Each structure stands twice: as C-alpha cells, then as structure tokens.
C-alpha cells in the first residue's frame with residue numbers, strides 16, 4: 082500500500098536556522114497521525130513543504146507516491162489543509178470562497194455549489210453561507226477553515242493546530258468531525274501541542290523538536306515509557322520502608338524504580354505500574370501489612386513529552402493567544 086506521506090531526510094534551512102534537520106517519516110494511509118512538538122519545532126514548516134508553500138532544501142517528500150515538487154499538482158490535489166493562520170479571501174461570501182477553491186482544484190462549476198453547501202452543513206455553518214469571512218466569529222472561522230479543507234474531499238486532511246484557542250464545545254465538535262472523517266478512510270495529519278488531543282485521537286504520534294524527530298510511537302507506547310506512581314495506604318504506618326524482594330521477578334515487564342515511605346503511605350515509582358501492582362500487593366500481604374487504599378496514577382503523555390523535549394534547544398517562546406481567546410481547561 083502507498084503511504085499517505087513518505088518523507089526521507091527532509092531538510093529546511095532558513096539562513097542559520099535548521100527548521101527541519103533530516104526528518105524521515107512514513108504516515109500510513111488511513112491513519113490518524115499526530116505531529117507533536119513545542120513551538121518552533123518545525124511542524125508548520127513540515128506541512129508547508131507538503132503543500133508546496135515552502136521549498137525544501139534537502140531530502141525527499143511524497144504524498145501518495147507523488148513528489149511534492151516534481152509532481153506538485155497531484156500531490157496538492159490529494160491534500161485538504163486547514164492551516165494554522167487564517168488565509169482567506171475576506172471580502173466574498175464564504176460559499177463563494179468555497180466554490181472558487183473547488184474550481185481551482187478542478188471540480189466542475191455545476192457541482193461546486195452543491196459541494197460547498199455540503200461541507201458548510203457538515204461543519205455547522207450553512208446558515209452563514211452568504212456572510213463574508215471577516216464577519217464570522219472566531220469559532221466559525223475555525224469551522225470554515227475545516228470546510229475549505231474538505232471542499233475537494235481530500236484523501237489526506239492536514240490540520241495545523243486546529244484547536245488552538247478554541248472553546249471546549251468547538252474543540253469537541255472538531256474532534257468528532259475529524260474522527261468521523263478518519264473512520265470514513267481519510268488519512269489525518271494533526272499537529273498540536275495539546276497533548277490531551279493527541280492522546281485521545283491519534284493512532285500514532287511523532288515528536289518533533291528543533292527540527293529533529295525524537296520518536297514515533299503510539300500514545301500508549303509512549304506512556305509506557307514513563308514511570309507510574311503507585312500509592313499504597315497501609316492500616317498501620319510501618320517503622321521502615323518494607324522490604325520488597327520478590328518484585329525483581331517481574332523485571333522484564335514492569336519494574337519498581339523507587340519506594341518511599343510517607344507516614345502510612347508507601348509511594349512506589351514503577352515502569353508499567355499496572356503489571357507491578359499484583360506482586361506489590363502480595364508482597365505487602367505476606368509481610369503482614371494491611372492495605373486500606375491503593376492508587377495507580379499513570380504517566381501522562383504530557384509528562385513523557387515534556388521529558389523528551391526538555392533537553393533540546395530551539396524556540397520556546399509562547400504562541401500569541403488567539404483572537405477568539407480561550408485555553409484548554
């Protein structure tokens with residue numbers, strides 16, 4: 082099967098900034114793929130190369146087997162892009178903007194209007210079809226960007242920070258919409274620095290930092306890499322940290338990293354805490370400790386992400402708050 086995106090040793094330099102520093106990545110057809118990274122990591126540059134807005138300075142980039150420069154038209158026609166920044170003809174009614182866009186991508190005039198209505202309904206702003214972009218609310222502008230990305234019924238939908246600064250309701254609407262599209266077979270590439278979004282939606286995520294790919298894995302795999310915290314409350318506070326010698330048995334799967342005693346609470350740091358838990362309970366039971374409460378809190382993708390991107394250099398400046406305000410809860 083042809084990959085939706087296939088990129089090898091991709092590079093982009095701006096003078097002395099290496100926005101992309103040798104990125105190799107394959108996004109399988111049909112997947113819901115997350116591109117994560119702090120501000121300045123190179124996410125938008127990566128996307129802009131795929132859609133022909135930025136010229137690479139090295140390496141290879143293909144969309145459904147078409148080189149993004151040598152075979153620009155075919156690569157570009159396969160992609161629907163909802164960009165990070167609004168770049169819209171502000172003075173035309175939005176339905177017309179969509180018709181123009183459809184025409185530009187070779188959709189005949191006879192069906193372009195129908196198609197425009199369809200996507201406007203889909204994103205929930207059909208009743209605003211005769212309004213110009215400028216007059217839409219911030220949330221409606223976001224919805225419109227998605228409508229425009231969908232006008233060509235793309236095989237690959239690219240969303241660059243689609244939920245930056247949107248309210249909770251819209252964020253959930255957008256999540257539902259793109260999940261539905263993905264279930265219908267559309268490949269999704271989503272960039273975000275909201276880890277919760279990636280954790281919820283993506284089959285696979287790539288973490289990019291300072292133009293370099295740190296890892297590609299499922300959110301679940303990434304969370305397994307970080308330590309979990311198990312808090313065991315005992316009936317009687319032990320005088321010393323209980324000896325837990327039998328726990329070496331599970332070493333290959335889960336592993337206890339540290340044990341601390343805090344009054345009647347035993348705080349155990351372990352990789353794959355869920356696998357360690359049964360052994361832990363048995364060992365404490367054998368040693369005569371009565372357990373009154375047991376809690377496992379898993380590493381979040383956020384913690385893994387912060388850990389992985391902490392060392393790197395690069396731009397760490399905050400992004401400007403979106404005009405329509407709002408932040409993640």
Ligand SMILES: Nc1ncnc2c1ncn2[C@@H]1O[C@H](COP(=O)(O)OP(=O)(O)O)[C@@H](O)[C@H]1O
Pocket residue numbers: 095098099100118119120121122123124125126127396
């Ligand atoms: N047109 C440009 N000229 C110079 N530097 C740029 C330009 N576009 C992006 N950069 C730099 O490239 C790096 C990656 O930026 P970008 O791809 O926008 O990151 P992200 O989308 O992950 O926040 C940053 O250091 C940014 O300042």
Ligand SMILES: [Mg+2]
Pocket residue numbers: 124125126165241242
């Ligand atoms: Mg960006």
